[in-house]
Amino acid sequence: MTIYNFAAGPATLPDQVLAQVQAELTNYQGTGLSILEISHRSVQFTTLLAQAKQLLLQLMNLTEREYEVLFLQGGATLQFTMVPLNLANKFHRVAFVNSGHWAERAMAEAKLIPDLAVEEIATSAPQFNHFPTVEFTGPAQYDYLHLTTNNTIFGTSLKQLPAANLPLVGDLSSNFLAQDYPFDHFDLIYAGAQKNLAPAGLTVVVVKKSLLSQMPTALPAMLSYRKLAAKDSTLNTPPVFQIYVAKLVLEWLVSQGGVSAMEAINRQKAQLIYEVIDQTNFYHNPVRPADRSLTNIPFTTGNSALDQTFITTAEQAGLKNLKGHRLTGGMRASLYNAMPLAGAVALRDFMLQFAKDHAEEK
Amino acid sequence: MTIYNFAAGPATLPDQVLAQVQAELTNYQGTGLSILEISHRSVQFTTLLAQAKQLLLQLMNLTEREYEVLFLQGGATLQFTMVPLNLANKFHRVAFVNSGHWAERAMAEAKLIPDLAVEEIATSAPQFNHFPTVEFTGPAQYDYLHLTTNNTIFGTSLKQLPAANLPLVGDLSSNFLAQDYPFDHFDLIYAGAQKNLAPAGLTVVVVKKSLLSQMPTALPAMLSYRKLAAKDSTLNTPPVFQIYVAKLVLEWLVSQGGVSAMEAINRQKAQLIYEVIDQTNFYHNPVRPADRSLTNIPFTTGNSALDQTFITTAEQAGLKNLKGHRLTGGMRASLYNAMPLAGAVALRDFMLQFAKDHAEEK
CATH class of the missing domain: 3.90.1150.10 (Aspartate Aminotransferase, domain 1)
Structure with a gap:
């Protein structure tokens, strides 16, 4: 009997990828070591990290000149905190589109940041049976506008990015690389990998390089995009295995x-x-x-x-x-x-x- | 030729564990699904999570009544921030034993927490060729004493825990479950898993349950031990694969x-x-x-x-x-x-x- 896994995440992975992971699990590229034992300072890992970054940018039509790719931990939930900590520096005021449960969770975590005004500028609550319409008129005194592009629970998704004259942040976790957006309209994109990219335990952040230098310098290392970017996602030991599987999935996506x-x-x-x-x-x-x-x-x-x-x-x-x-x-x-x-x-x-x-x- | 991997971490894993991971990689316990695709809400995962916690407590001679086990992400480096955020609430003053590079990193991150006094009470700098002697006399007005029990870089380790009348926090990353301590002398233990327990991407925290209720309630979810503990490490999607491998390694440790x-x-x-x-x-x-x-x-x-x-x-x-x-x-x-x-x-x-x-x- 063929099994199909319709789980919302952790989710199904391509059969070819699973077969390759299994085949080379005890001997990665002839090293005699498992990918589970490979050092994050080894040439094997630094090569695959560079490949994964390059493949991801290619798939999103973004350039390495303009965007930094970070492979982090902690899921989208940690991003709910990291995004305002790093980006809400000018107006200390951020705008959210409340399109469902995960947008509400992102807002709730932002509200825990001291001295930050968190404003819901559009909502489809309480039924969440449509995607709220976002309209901006006049200058927007917000550090960014936060969108959750797809709602895993209520089954809605954003089809057209809003025209907004302020930085755009997107939680793309549940339609990451599954729905085509003009990704260069975003200033920062984040996604938990366990739906479309890799096993649970990896979070991808794609951020405009021009923003990095404007971010605070005194944040804890693991909460600072600029510190993590300065060390190319290896400020400490990254989740090597998930990045390896992500690279295989990215290659598969290119082949598709x-x-x-x-x-x-x-x-x-x-x-x-x-x-x-x-x-x-x-x-x-x-x-x-x-x-x-x-x-x-x-x-x-x-x-x-x-x-x-x-x-x-x-x-x-x-x-x-x-x-x-x-x-x-x-x-x-x-x-x-x-x-x-x-x-x-x-x-x-x-x-x-x-x-x-x-x-x-x- | 037999290969031996002397890397400091990510490090070698038991051959038996690697063989089992490989054998069942595409079909976990007859589900027809890979462990990489298994939901963190599935009975398969909740069972293995409970087993991993129980095995870990058993190996450390700790009781579930007294200690909470958390399976987190972000490595020891994120713990450098989480420990003071959660534990430094009474005196806003913490004591460190500077036994080397990783103790210094822990101190440096603690110093980024606003309104926290970080004091080095013993040091073996600059040579770090011995473990500093820790002596306490009189009452200690610190929220905790932080120890790095083994120094991966300089090759020292703590043989006897200091007698101190204040909460003891240990970064045990590099001799976790490899050197026997009276673990119940610690109030909080943390360890990156990539040396002795699992592939990179998992951090274990073992904390006294009595401390949880004294911790702040308004921390961001992913930085709050009490919120993470209340959801049994599944506040969001945990690193399922690493927890699975950790469980296999813990079983192997028991068998040894x-x-x-x-x-x-x-x-x-x-x-x-x-x-x-x-x-x-x-x-x-x-x-x-x-x-x-x-x-x-x-x-x-x-x-x-x-x-x-x-x-x-x-x-x-x-x-x-x-x-x-x-x-x-x-x-x-x-x-x-x-x-x-x-x-x-x-x-x-x-x-x-x-x-x-x-x-x-x-």
Whole structure:
């Protein structure tokens, strides 16, 4: 039985990548050492770090001249703190678009920074069934505007970046390299890697180099982008294994045609599921169609017992981790880059059959 | 040719552990999923997290009633900041024993915390060729005393914990579970995992539960022990893979007889190398014998060209990563738990032969 993993993260990784990791796990590039034992000061690691940075910039259409890539730890949650600590230096005032749970978490952490004004300038609360519209008129006295581009829980995503005359910060964790943005419109991008890039334990930050020199100099080393950048992400021992897997995934993404090709496949995968939802009248998704996420699709039958039967039956059929987030209930299908089209087809077919089999129970 | 990896960290891991990681990498416990894809909310992960915590406490002779185990990210360097943020609440004054580079780094980061007095109460600077003696008389108006129990670079280690009537904090990174201490004398222990426990990207913190409730409540989530403890290290996505490998290493340590058995083997391994150093008059180690580290042995021939020949020739013989730290030059042999006795024997034999072959060049 083919297994497909629809978990929201940690999530499925490309089969080819897993096969390579397994094959060379006890002997990395003929060194006789495992990648798990390789020093972060070794030529093997510094080479793969440079390759990973270069591949990432290439995939995002960014230049090394303009952007710094950092491979950090602590997840997006630590970035909720690091971003204001490093960037909120001029106005001590930051603007957030509240598009759901993770935007709210980012705001809550920013509010813990002393002497910082945290303002919600647009919201889709409490239902979060659309992406809030962001409109700026006149000069914006904010250090930055923070966006969470995709909402893993509520299944919305931002399709068009707002035109704003202030620095743009994006938490791209759940559609990182899965949806194509003009990445150069961002001043700082961060993403937990465990959805689209690598195993849990790696956070990617891509930041404009011109900002680094304006950042405070007296922050603790592990909270300072400028100190971490000055040491090329090896201020202390970085998560070597995750960076290695990320490099393999980045190579795989290039081989698949890059971010725009991935977005096209992701649209196709998502479309298969949204079509069943819209056409059968058996499943429901509350999100405004224009704002629907490509990577995270929450849905329900409207009957929680039937939802539970769906989740259990799907699990038995090899369609794993379709249980929805506790805040929404129901089901959720996460269709990140590494989910093959065949996985979405298998889910579509299962949904159609399940709707037939259980039509009476609604 | 058998390869032995003497790197100071990331370091060698037990062969059995690497074999098991490789064998089950694409199918963890029959789930059809890789451990790299397993959710941190899955029963598979919560089970292994609980097992890892229990094994660690068992190995340290600590109880779950009294101590909390946290599996974090950011390395010891982030702990240099987190420890004072969480613990320096009463006197806003902390005491450090300066036993070398990493103690100095810990002090430097503590000094970046506003309104905190950082005092060096004992030092072995500038040579760091012994472990400073710590003596307390009278009441100590410090929030804690910070010790770096083993010095990876200078090759010293603390043999007997000081009798001090104040909370004891230990950075045990480089002799964690390799040297037996009365761990219950510590109020907080931290260790980067990449030397004795797991691949880089995991930091272990063991803290007295009674301290948690006294810690500040408004710290950023990822910098707050009490918030991280309240969510059992899964406040956000933890480094699942590293925790999994740590659990395998902890099982291996139990199978080897635990920490006191490991210390006995480590003494035996270290003794082989120190004997060559002391008896041949070809190699030198500057550390006071009573304070010599069991896990990190720096040595030199006294001739930098000959040192380079040693390092290159050893590498060709499969004895890898013997280059000393840039601060000391020369050679360094790291003999952590996972280095088998046979590795130390191979190095001893190589050192004897090299001394014979190059006796004229000194």
